[in-house]
Amino acid sequence: MSNISLLWVDDEIDLLKPHILFLEKKGYEVTTCQSGTEALEVIENQNFDIIFLDENMPGLTGLETLTEIKAIKDHIPVVMITKSEEEYIMEEAIGSKIADYLIKPVNPNQILLSLKKNLDHNRLVTNKTTSNYQQEFRKIAMDLSSVDSYEDWVDLYKKLIYWELQLENIENTGMLEIFEQQKVEANNEFFKFIENNYESWFTPESEAPILSHTAFKQYVLPEITKEQPTLLVVVDNLRYDQFKTFENIIQNYYKTKEDHTYYSILPTATQYARNAFFSGLMPSEMEKLFPQYWLNDTEEGGKNQYENEFLEAQLKRLGKDINYEYHKITSLQKGKRLADNFRSQKNLDLSVVVYNFVDMLSHAKTEMEVIKELAGDDKSYRSLTLSWFKNSALLDIIQQAKQMNFKLILTTDHGTINVKTPTKVIGDKNTSLNLRYKTGKSLTYNNKDVYAVKDPKKIHLPSINMSSSYIFAKSDYFLAYPNNFNYYANYYKNSFQHGGISLEEMIIPLAIYDPK
Template sequence: MNTIKILWVDDEIDLLKPHILFLEKKNYEVTKCNSGTEAIDMLDDHKFDIVFLDENMPGLTGLETLNEIKEKQANLPVVMITKSEEEYIMEEAIGNKIADYLIKPVNPNQILLSIKKNLDHSRLVSEKTTSNYQQEFRKIAMDLAMVNSYEEWVNLYQKLIYWEIQLEDIEDVGMFEILESQKVEANSQFGKYIEKNYFNWFDKDTDAPIMSHTLFKEKIAPELSKEQPILLVVIDNLRYDQWKVFEPIINNYYKKDSETGFFSILPTATQYARNAIFSGLMPSEMEKLFPKYWKNDTDEGGKNLYEAEFLESQMKRLSLNHLTYEYHKITNLKSGKKLADNFNSLKDNDLTVVVYNFVDMLSHSKTEMEVVKELASNDKAYRSLALSWFKNSPLLEMIHQAQALGFKLLLTTDHGTINVKNPSKVVGDRDTSLNLRYKTGRSLTYDNKDVLVAKDPKEIHLPSITMSSSFIFAKSDLFFAYPNNYNHYVSYFRNTYQHGGVSLEEMIIPFVVFNPK
């Protein structure tokens, strides 16, 4: 292992001899100098891993030396040491991206801690995270064997996501692979749980989770009032793990009040799940009550053109039509920027609904564009790409403005998505629907172990295209492939993000309430 090289800059460096001896006994190599000018010259001829810099020196001050160091080597960690506790000096130093700030007198252990924090941070975090997950692994495995309620599934899935995000930056690839295998096992067990319980969730006497069609009544409506404006943001196709990496960004403006993991209805597809949120109805009820708004899979035309009308009918049904509200759907950058630019005009609404479509477009682009396949090759990369979009999006600008205007923020989605890995053969007639994670049609032939089957769609409140139509839903990370041109089809769609089926990633999704800071 290479010796860590330290540059210590102090006009009274000889007084620091005990500190320097302490570090040298720990096998650090310390170079001493008495002035900022000398330190700048040394950086031209030597490579250092970290700099300890006295703030109060004759000639070039510590802050002036810091500026010079950062111009030469922007990523070199600099620890400022000062007698002064004046706030402006702290702010100047922090503004110049110092690595740490120590107040004299400092003891040797403070110096050692600062070195470890800055230079050994990744290794120490990696080792501790790995150790913690190893301890948690057995508990998750035991939970997997016993989980038997929707609340327990939400908790288990949230735990898996927590560890996935914790482990993604560590160097131990083996730990990450163990977690991946736990996710595969969890999805296998979850498929069995849904097969056993989903059909019963529509029985009035059964304890059921909050689902797409009950979300508005149970969670959104109680937040609505004339007292405070509400911004409801529905990000299409947002996975729970993507929400968790968005959360720290939103925390800059908002304080989280509550978070609920709820369940998307089947199929976990926009035309079913998002219409259900805005109508407060299941698809078969939408078809029956609003035939001019509802379109089945095989019908021509857009399937989500009437969400505003569905919302209006639900507001009336819930006796909320005394509130002023607007619905906006954003499907491109131009319309997003336009709404952000005019956001101030929404301040008098009691409820402003913004449906944002970018994440869904991202998942479809991964199927169709090689460059996006490269950028979102796995869940970690997909999270990173979604986060990069969110940080630079008009949506974040809207959230910032909403906070300034005193809006409460509600954030949710219609369904998630899963990276599909394995094909499952299916045969259907020409009228069979096209989705890769669910199929509806007559005379479907499939592998029973791969699917959840609804032979009578009315049992789960789905419309029947014909008298003999059924629905099948792919479990885990499977996707449906027809036998003809099979190999080409499989290679094209394998490792793409799809939705419509039964998986933790598609079905368990967030609803979050925030108050402005």
């Protein structure tokens, strides 16, 4: 503790002698000043870990001194101490980014608590978080052996995400490694659950979760009214943990009305899951009813060009007369253009915005070294998503929507997983190219690494030909051909992919907000 030095600035510093002696006995080095001017001279020439600053001093006031300190050495935490409880002083001080605010008379333990809070915060949080997770680790491990329903898996996944976000902020990297192992184990168990239950979700009278093709009807449609416009935002490829990292920014403008989750259909890929969301149909039904819109994996052309038509058909089928517009944002320019013209949406019942940024980012990661550097793991991927959202046209649109009294619904179509384990697959030239699922005939693969569906009709997927089957990679596995296996295994390892079976890809957030 002896290397921690603090500066205490107070025009009545002599009266604080007992406090200073108390701190020196605890091992702190205390320097004192009796005015703001004197303090600024000392700060120019010395480094301090923290500053205690009296607000009510002759000459330079505490607030004026605070402004000068921040101009010289912005990184030093400043604790404001004042006799006054006037609200404007508190607001001024807090607005100037003080570390703490104490009202006189202060006792030594208050001072000590403030020091620990500001200087020992990381160690204390690390110890407490580590201890709490160690207790929770055992409980999660027990839950993993007994979880047997889709609701239980949602609860367990949310618990895992909670701990992942807690543990990423501490200094104990060993704990994070233990957590990563637990997440892998959870995904392995989740894979078995999906393998054993997914097909039954499409049988009559089954206990099935809300899936991609029923989510719009179940959650979105009841919220659309003529009395209040609704903004539906579908951020492509957004995982639950990424959503959680920027939800607090949304909550500056909106309050949560309902917080839902649903399951993405398989494959957890845009052309399947997002088309299902907008059409209200499973892929085999889309192929049958709308052959002009549906393209199979191996067919040429864009697979997601008819979401608006699918949505229009779904609303017509449900007998809903909804005045809406659909916007797909695939570039920065398109996002800015919509933000600039968003006021034109105010007389609609529904504005649908599909935002492709996260999808572009995750696909780009395998192509661009810069993105690989920025998003090498889940933590940095979350950080990158947060940085994007803070500076995006989407946030501008959400802020405008709040001002115009829009209800807000935010969701996605599927998530992604950071793939680490290659597994060999062999197929003919008509086999689909996705790294997390394949469809084609005569597929050869390692049985324990994939969920194989020999009859696609059972899970409402189209067949490219009579003997086509589908395979879906488990956990963090990805599918690679034996030719150049090592090259592709190394190339795609630690990239973010989707299409397979993992908690990250299948459990989807859907949040409904009212404007504040």
